[in-house]
Amino acid sequence: MPYYFAGRLESGNVCEYFIMMRYFNEIGITEHDEELYEMGMKEKEHEVYFQKGLENNRLLPLFEKIFGWGNKSSYNNVDLENKSSVAESKGYCKTRK
16 A cells, blocks of 8 residues: 555656646746756656556555556656657646546
């Protein structure tokens, strides 16, 4: 269970950085974009770490159904295999659960 809840927490944390980047950009602040992007990607790596630790857990389907996070669902739309550039990352996390 600690892996499940840690992974769920990390999944939501990913969006915090991309949303913050958009808020900063709306008021003309862009000098932190690289750092915010890297921090969001690091949170995604943490989420994936916990997902992999749970992928064969027999209770995961139940927790995924109840809480909406697991191997088949996430609270962000970041794909580490096909990362967007910093400039293109503004589309991450536009729709949030």
